[in-house]
Amino acid sequence: MDGWVKFLGHATLLMRLGDxxxxxxxxxxxxxxxxxxxSSFSLDLVAISHGHRDHLDFEAxxxxxxxxILAPQGxxxxxxxxxxxxxxxIRRWESVNFKDVRITALPxxxxxxxxxxxxxxxxLGYIFEHGDLGVYFAGDTGxxxxxxxxxxxxxxxxxxxxxxxxxxxxLRLHHLGAETALRASELLKARVFIPIHWGVVKSxxxxxxxxxxxxxxxxxxxxxxxxxxxxxxWEELLRGGAKTPPLKFP
Numbered sequence: 001m002d003g004w005v006k007f008l009g010h011a012t013l014l015m016r017l018g019d020x021x022x023x024x025x026x027x028x029x030x031x032x033x034x035x036x037x038x039s040s041f042s043l044d045l046v047a048i049s050h051g052h053r054d055h056l057d058f059e060a061x062x063x064x065x066x067x068x069i070l071a072p073q074g075x076x077x078x079x080x081x082x083x084x085x086x087x088x089x090i091r092r093w094e095s096v097n098f099k100d101v102r103i104t105a106l107p108x109x110x111x112x113x114x115x116x117x118x119x120x121x122x123x124l125g126y127i128f129e130h131g132d133l134g135v136y137f138a139g140d141t142g143x144x145x146x147x148x149x150x151x152x153x154x155x156x157x158x159x160x161x162x163x164x165x166x167x168x169x170x171l172r173l174h175h176l177g178a179e180t181a182l183r184a185s186e187l188l189k190a191r192v193f194i195p196i197h198w199g200v201v202k203s204x205x206x207x208x209x210x211x212x213x214x215x216x217x218x219x220x221x222x223x224x225x226x227x228x229x230x231x232x233x234w235e236e237l238l239r240g241g242a243k244t245p246p247l248k249f250p
Contacts, residue, residue, distance in 0.1 A: 001131075001133060001234050002016070003015070003017045003130070003133075003233065003234050004016050004231055004232060004234065005135075005232060005234070006229070006230065006232075007194075007196065007228065007229070007230055007231075008031070008034060008228070009030045009199040009200035009201075009229075010025070010029075010030055010054060010196070010197060010198070010200050011049065011054070011055055011139065011163060011197050012024060012026050012030045012031075013137065013196070014041075017130040017133070017135065018100040018101055019099045019100050020045060020098055020099045020100065020101045020130075021041055021042060021043055021044045021045070022044065022045050022046075022101075022128065023045075023047070024046075024126075024137050025047070025048060025054075025055040025056070025139065026057065026060040026061070026064060027053075027054060027056075027060050027201075028057050028060045028063070029054075029057075029200055029201055030060075030200050030201075031060055031064075033200065033228075033229070034229075038064050038065070043064055043065070043067065044066065044068065044098065044099070045066060045067065045070060045098055046061065046066040046070065047103070047137065048069065048070065048071040048075070049108065049123060049125060049137070049138075049139025050108070050110060050121065050122070050123035050124065050139060050140060051075065051078060051121050054201050055139065055140065056078075058079070058080055058083065061083055062080075062082070066086060067086060068086055068088055068098065069083065069086050069088065070088050070090060070103065071087060071088070071089055071090070072091075072105070072121065072122040072123065072124045073089045073090060074089065074121060074122060075087075075089060075121065076089060078121075090103075090124070092122065093107075100130060100131075101128055101129065102128075102129040102130075103126055103127070103128055103129075104126065104127045104129070104155070105124045105125075105126055106124060106125040106126060106127060106136075106138075106151055107123075107124070107125070108123045108138060108139050108140065109123075109141050109142040109143070109144050109147065110123040110140045110141050110142065110175075111123075123140065123141070124139055125137060125139045125141060127151075127155050127157065129155075133158055133234055134155055134156045134157045134158050134159075135234075136151070136155070136157045136159070136160040136188065136190065137161045138161060138162050138184075139163065140163045140165065140175070140197065141162075141163065141176065142176065142180075143176055143180040143183070148188050151187075151188055152188040152189040157188050157191070158191045158192065158234070158238060159190065159191065159194065159238070160184075160185055160188050160190035160192070160193050160194070161196045162176055162195060162196065163195075163196055163197030164177065164178070164195045164196070164197055164198060164207075164211040164212060164215070165177075165207065165208060165211075175207075177211055178214045178215050181193070181195060181215070182215075182218070182220055182223070185223075190222060191222060191238055192222055192224050192237050192238060193220075193222045193224070194223075194224050194225070194226055195211075195212060195215055195223075195225070198211075198212050199228045200228070224237055224240070
């Protein structure tokens with residue numbers, strides 16, 4: 001099983017699947033911790049889940065110069081003209097192929113309101129499929145038993161990267177807490193669940209780190225923890241070799 005993943009922080013993952021190098025939701029705040037990153041590999045595709053500033057950062061995209069930027073349908077007006085040439089928009093449940101990887105856009109439950117625009121923009125997750133390997137990147141989402149069950153029934157998910165955000169009242173409508181993230185991974189039938197959306201970007205509430213600390217004490221068969229900057233092969237993750245004690249909290 002070829003390839004690997006490196007957790008850079010927050011919702012930014014650097015992945016190698018087959019012949020494709022993918023970066024999810026890169027932001028300058030994360031990338032500044034990895035000087036020279038863009039010169040160390042040829043970046044084929046950046047996948048953008050939604051337009052919140054901690055997921056869509058034009059400064060980072062200009063720096064990275066990816067061959068393709070994949071974003072939800074309707075986002076083109078947001079992009080500077082210098083970036084629109086590489087932009088591919090995609091709808092929920094739509095699939096596209098890049099090299100030897102099939103990418104399907106999936107719904108997410110997250111408020112897509114952007115302050116500078118008077119309407120809602122769609123929010124997405126993605127599943128990346130290469131050979132027998134299915135990798136789910138949820139972007140940012142709240143809990144829906146119906147949605148996660150449908151995704152789990154329609155796709156084979158080996159590794160699920162799920163965002164931990166908040167379990168507080170109202171906020172939990174659009175974010176996952178410890179229990180709901182674990183429940184989501186069960187409904188997805190994921191072989192491995194890895195929490196993301198923590199580190200680097202500071203949260204005034206402290207909820208992501210509190211939830212992460214709670215998860216790190218739980219014994220759950222499919223849970224794996226990746227430290228900031230940690231890289232693991234897909235094979236290593238799936239055989240359980242990447243659980244990293246103790247977790248380094250920023």
